[in-house]
Amino acid sequence: MTILTIESTCDETAAAVISDTGSVLGECVATQESLHEKFGGVVPEVAARAHVERILPVIDTALRQADVTGEQLDAIAVADRPGLAGSLLVGVVAAKTLAVAWKKPLVSVNHLHAHLYACQLSVDYSVYPCVGLVVSGGHTSLYHCTSPLDLQYLGGTIDDAAGEAFDKVGAMLSLGFPGGPAVSRLAVSGDPTAFDYPRSMLHDRSYRFSFSGLKTAVRYSIAEPGVKDFSQLQIDDQTKADVCASFQAAVVDVLVAKSARAVDEYHAQHLIVGGGVAANPVLRDALQVAADKQGFGLVIAPMKWCTDNAVMGAIALEKIKRGQFAELDLDITAGLQRGF
Numbered sequence: 001m002t003i004l005t006i007e008s009t010c011d012e013t014a015a016a017v018i019s020d021t022g023s024v025l026g027e028c029v030a031t032q033e034s035l036h037e038k039f040g041g042v043v044p045e046v047a048a049r050a051h052v053e054r055i056l057p058v059i060d061t062a063l064r065q066a067d068v069t070g071e072q073l074d075a076i077a078v079a080d081r082p083g084l085a086g087s088l089l090v091g092v093v094a095a096k097t098l099a100v101a102w103k104k105p106l107v108s109v110n111h112l113h114a115h116l117y118a119c120q121l122s123v124d125y126s127v128y129p130c131v132g133l134v135v136s137g138g139h140t141s142l143y144h145c146t147s148p149l150d151l152q153y154l155g156g157t158i159d160d161a162a163g164e165a166f167d168k169v170g171a172m173l174s175l176g177f178p179g180g181p182a183v184s185r186l187a188v189s190g191d192p193t194a195f196d197y198p199r200s201m202l203h204d205r206s207y208r209f210s211f212s213g214l215k216t217a218v219r220y221s222i223a224e225p226g227v228k229d230f231s232q233l234q235i236d237d238q239t240k241a242d243v244c245a246s247f248q249a250a251v252v253d254v255l256v257a258k259s260a261r262a263v264d265e266y267h268a269q270h271l272i273v274g275g276g277v278a279a280n281p282v283l284r285d286a287l288q289v290a291a292d293k294q295g296f297g298l299v300i301a302p303m304k305w306c307t308d309n310a311v312m313g314a315i316a317l318e319k320i321k322r323g324q325f326a327e328l329d330l331d332i333t334a335g336l337q338r339g340f
């Protein structure tokens with residue numbers, strides 16, 4: 001069996017061709033970072049238009065790499081939730097059109113569940129049952145997972161997502177977009193104890209997270225209250241690095257403590273971690289330290305599959321095994337509400 005997977009939930013247009021064993025036969029990701037950089041964040045309308053331009057060439061590239069024609073596919077999978085409405089629509093319309101043209105069944109994919117499936121794809125044993133942490137630009141969510149498709153939502157952010165906080169701190173320090181990779185690079189030369197930023201909800205017994213207070217604390221540590229134009233701030237390089245390292249330490253402390261507590265409470269053997277922020281080296285190291293100390297197995301998505309990609313859409317194979325196909329009237333679910 002060979003399937004085509006399509007991903008266009010936010011600002012990456014991606015497609016992959018995957019065999020029934022999960023091997024990647026072809027893969028293509030077109031990023032839009034340069035288009036959104038001047039706005040300091042993803043502009044939904046710009047993202048949707050860019051997806052329209054890129055989606056067919058991206059699919060074509062993945063198929064060519066795999067040396068597979070549309071007719072030879074067994075199914076077409078597409079991420080239909082959650083994400084930006086305009087972005088999701090482009091992928092879903094493309095998938096439905098190709099499904100009709102090539103007479104193939106359609107499979108819908110939950111983008112957050114797919115982020116976690118990137119972990120299962122990277123190992124040759126089952127990670128289930130486990131606790132799953134998704135840390136992306138739009139979500140910070142903890143789940144108890146009994147299979148790739150059976151996930152119980154334990155809690156998530158009540159305001160900014162972890163990646164969103166990284167991006168906003170990056171923007172305050174004029175580090176470009178997306179801020180996450182830039183903040184983590186600069187943090188390497190900073191002192192994580194230089195600023196005593198809050199660890200919000202660290203001791204709250206729920207699995208809720210909050211990062212907006214931390215973001216505000218960073219804001220007041222670098223500028224006087226009235227300042228609105230952060231691009232004019234004169235902050236020396238060492239202070240910037242210290243801010244990045246201290247902010248990152250606060251995010252990592254909370255993510256690690258709550259995930260480790262969930263593993264303990266649910267008697268899970270494994271913790272799996274996916275999403276763009278899972279590429280953060282300090283988070284990866286801190287999770288490993290917690291795993292070694294507490295004695296659970298840790299599977300973090302490989303670096304190349306942390307940020308948005310279509311390979312993680314291989315979770316569609318699990319749905320196919322269960323006979324869960326989508327109808328041609330499949331609609332998008334933007335799902336901006338929490339608890340997804």
Ligand code: KG4
Nearest residue numbers: 136137138163178180181276277280307308
């Ligand atoms: O999963 P993803 O590609 O998109 C969403 O589904 O949202 O995640 C993108 C997020 C961005 O906020 C980006 O700044 C963050 O992941 N990110 C990082 C790092 N690399 C990407 N955050 C912290 N450290 C990193 N190294």
Ligand code: ZN
Nearest residue numbers: 115136275308
């Ligand atoms: Zn994502």
